[in-house]
Amino acid sequence: MAFGKEDLDLVLVPSGLLIMFLYHIILLYRYLHLPHTTVIGFENNDKRAWVERIMQVDKRDIGTVLSVISSNTSAATFLCSVSLTLSSLIGPWLGSSSSHEVFTSELIYGNVNPSILKIKYISLLTCLLLAFACFVQSARHFVHANYLISTPDSNIPASYVELAVIRGGDFWSLGLRALYFALTLLLWFFGPIPMFMSSLFLVIFLHYMDTNTRPLHDHQLQGRQLVKKVGQRITEVAVKIHQHTETVETTV
Structure with missing residues (x-):
């Protein structure tokens, strides 16, 4: 049985997706265990220092x-x-006869079967909806950080704000990654070869953008700010001790 152009989708598309998934799995491992080697970890270090400073303002x-x-x-x-918006355009695009004719014509070097075309639409729509969900969660965490910072007369620990800010940034990164996947799947409409080549180029580009070679900056607090920070910590501990004492007295 001869290997035809219809079989390219079975080889190049899974290969391109596998390359991208493997890269992001390696990036996730580096982010969790070697954060200083990633740009995300480098930025999170600065975000932690920023949160510590703003909580003293x-x-x-x-x-x-x-x-x-x-x-x-x-x-x-x-x-x-x-x-x-892009997700909502998938439906009219799917129902358009002109787009159907273009992507099933002989100009596309690959499988132009209508069932394959539906898989392309569904895959692209899934990535766009995933990006939408990630950006919604990112905005949610940033809004939560806004509430924590602007709460008057509160002793909210800086770790709460830090968690909200970093999670907002993490969901932001996930949303961008979903858009990157959507871009490669969009090129799949023009054939498996453009999709595979874009996957390779994107992995090379992301590796350059995600790799950090600079050492993490040690954000030193000034003496007065350090004293203020220690005072805040003492206040937090005193409040916790007081709450624990009240709980014990109530139990007794």
Whole structure:
């Protein structure tokens, strides 16, 4: 049985997806165990230092802080809208006879079977909806961080704000990765060869963008800020001890 152009999809498309999945699995391992070698880990180190500093700022001077959080929220909301808009265009595009004729013509070097075309549409729609969900979660965590920072007269630990900010950034990265996958699947409509080549190029590009070679900066606190931080920690411990004492007395 001869190997025809219809069989290219069975070889190149899974190979391209496998290359991208393997790269992101390796990136996930580096992020969890060797975060200093990734740009995401490098940025998270700066975010932790930023959160520690802003939690020491007087509540009357947090306008700049909230504007930073708001800009991240706006960016996540914008990409969320873009992903949802692109997802909504899949239906009319699927029902359009002109697009169906283009992607099933002889100009496409690959399998132009209508069932394969439906798989392409579903795969692209899945990636766009996944990107939409990730950007929604990113905006949600940034909004939560906004609430924590702007709460008046509170002793909220900096770790709570840090967790919200870092999770917002993580979901932002996941949303971008879903859009990257959607881009390669979009090129699949023009044949398995463009899809496979775009997967290789994207992995090379992402490896360059995700790799960090600079050492993590050690953000040292100034003396006065360090004293203030210690005072806040003492206050937090005192509050916890007081709450524990009340609980014990109530139990007795």
